[in-house]
Amino acid sequence: MIRITSVSTAVVEANFDYTYVCIEASDGTKGYGEGFFAPGLAQSMREIGALLVGKEPTNVRSLVTMMRLATSASSGAHGEGALLHAVSGIETALWDLTGKLLGVPVWQLLGGKSRDTVPVYADLHAGTGLPSIDNLLRNRTPFWASQSGTTETGDFYWQSGDADELDFERIVERVQAAGHAGYRMVKLDMDVFEHPRDAEDQTLGTDQISEIAAQAIELRARVSPEVDIAYDCHWRFDIPSASRLHAELSPARPYWLEDPVNPTPEGLARVARAGSIPIASAENAYSLEGVSHLARDGGLDIATPDIQKVGGLLEGLTIAEWTHRNGIGFAPHCIASPLGFAAAVHVMAAAPSVRFLEFHGSDLPFWSELVTAPVIVEGSAPVPSGPGLGVELDLEVAKRYASPHEPFFTERAPRAGA
Ligand SMILES: [Mg+2]
Structure with missing residues (x-):
């Protein structure tokens, strides 16, 4: 059975901090997501994402329920605040990964499309x-x-x-x-x-x-x-x-x-x-x-x-x-x-x-x-x-504009002094 093996992050310094999360599965497939900027967001994504390692990735709703329960003491009963930005980004990466593993677009997994x-x-x-x-x-x-x-x-x-x-x-x-x-x-x-x-x-x-x-x-x-x-x-x-x-x-x-x-x-x-x-x-x-x-x-x-x-x-x-x-x-x-x-x-x-x-x-x-x-x-x-x-992050371009104070997925640790 396919399992999640790692959850990593990168930050691109753009008009805002584009904060990305990558979830890798045991067969090497990678899913990417993005969360709305917030202080400490990449660290929160890595910490919450660590809960997913070893889990089967395609039961997305169940994993989201787990992440929201795990953060409920610090983000409220219905979920709010920056930790929900982290969960939003991770959830997106889970959908991207699941769609790639099953060979279907995310909209198909969400019930099919109403427009082209x-x-x-x-x-x-x-x-x-x-x-x-x-x-x-x-x-x-x-x-x-x-x-x-x-x-x-x-x-x-x-x-x-x-x-x-x-x-x-x-x-x-x-x-x-x-x-x-x-x-x-x-x-x-x-x-x-x-x-x-x-x-x-x-x-x-x-x-x-x-x-x-x-x-x-x-x-x-x-x-x-x-x-x-x-x-x-x-x-x-x-x-x-x-x-x-x-x-x-x-x-x-x-x-x-x-x-x-x-x-x-x-x-x-x-x-x-x-x-x-x-x-x-x-x-x-x-x-x-x-x-x-x-x-x-x-x-x-x-x-x-x-x-x-x-x-x-x-x-x-x-x-x-x-x-x-x-x-x-x-x-x-x-x-x-x-x-x-x-x-x-x-x-x-x-x-x-x-x-x-x-x-x-x-x-x-x-x-x-x-x-x-x-x-x-x-x-x-x-x-x-x-x-x-259905779209892939261009890693070469992202790396060119990536914050030097943050890891770039699994490729590098943050620079000293970060
Ligand atoms: Mg406005």
């Missing part, structure tokens, strides 16, 4: 390109991009004051370019239309609200009607400001308004009642319980769970079933490398109904090189047909 392509939206951020952010949300220059050849860490990202780089024409160009590349939806950070402001000030004045709305309406008029535009507010506003903003933004017809306030059921519901734009939230929710809690008061129109964080593919599909039955849109958040992105594609292939999957790597020069086959073609993700996830 998954719609993708491009996150265009604030229109100025994407910074790299470390596990504690500080801006950084990765070692491969810095003058010194070592990672350079700066301020917290919300203190960096990028908003004064606003260039409306540049935003128009980027939205149009995404449309020409085949995307039917893009997302912008709401602060693209704000003057620099104190990140801790949650209040928007009347003038600010009018200015944001006017620019969103102008942007809507300037770009092709075939491209929908959503806005992410990153939890920045208080309820009265977000409610007024929602009401005034309506003529710009955004596809959704994301995280206008701190995610509480009451807050989302109050903002939702102020207008007709769908409200999106739940990227930081854990497990079905965390997502369904946000919908309690009727203020969640689009659920945006992150598959690398929420508990993995089984949990993601459970949430997709729940959103479908409750008339809520399913549009997973995704800041992963193409490997984690592909894992989300399998969930969305199997889900009964879906909106869009996020693509967050448009400014990372080597994003698509990290796997051996393209995962996005003209604004959509073709559902893979090969065994497992």
Whole structure:
């Protein structure tokens, strides 16, 4: 009988730390997964993954139940926090391994597919390109991009004051370019239309609200009607400001308004009642319980769970079933490398109904090189047909950008001083 022989990790320093886990079976087959960045995540993956050594790998649900029980004293009864990021990544690797051992795609193991392509939206951020952010949300220059050849860490990202780089024409160009590349939806950070402001000030004045709305309406008029535009507010506003903003933004017809306030059921519901734009939230929710809690008061129109964080593919599909039955849109958040992105594609292939999957790597020069086959073609993700996830991590490329302070799977130990 085939058994799991090792669980190892690697970290690629990208726009975030892409944290990978590899599970090797006794016949030499390897499955790969990815977890959402967190301090100490690779170490947690190795520690939790050690529970799997000697086990038969294809009974995935049973192994996930064991890992969630084993971490329940430190991650809560339903599972939440960084240890669930680790379990999510390991679970993905188990699916990839199982699919390869059985010679079938992961979506087949999840119950078969409902579609052949998954719609993708491009996150265009604030229109100025994407910074790299470390596990504690500080801006950084990765070692491969810095003058010194070592990672350079700066301020917290919300203190960096990028908003004064606003260039409306540049935003128009980027939205149009995404449309020409085949995307039917893009997302912008709401602060693209704000003057620099104190990140801790949650209040928007009347003038600010009018200015944001006017620019969103102008942007809507300037770009092709075939491209929908959503806005992410990153939890920045208080309820009265977000409610007024929602009401005034309506003529710009955004596809959704994301995280206008701190995610509480009451807050989302109050903002939702102020207008007709769908409200999106739940990227930081854990497990079905965390997502369904946000919908309690009727203020969640689009659920945006992150598959690398929420508990993995089984949990993601459970949430997709729940959103479908409750008339809520399913549009997973995704800041992963193409490997984690592909894992989300399998969930969305199997889900009964879906909106869009996020693509967050448009400014990372080597994003698509990290796997051996393209995962996005003209604004959509073709559902893979090969065994497992159907895409392979390009180990040569991954190694080039791998953190020198972390092991690279079983090939090397971390450098001294790490
Ligand atoms: Mg967001």
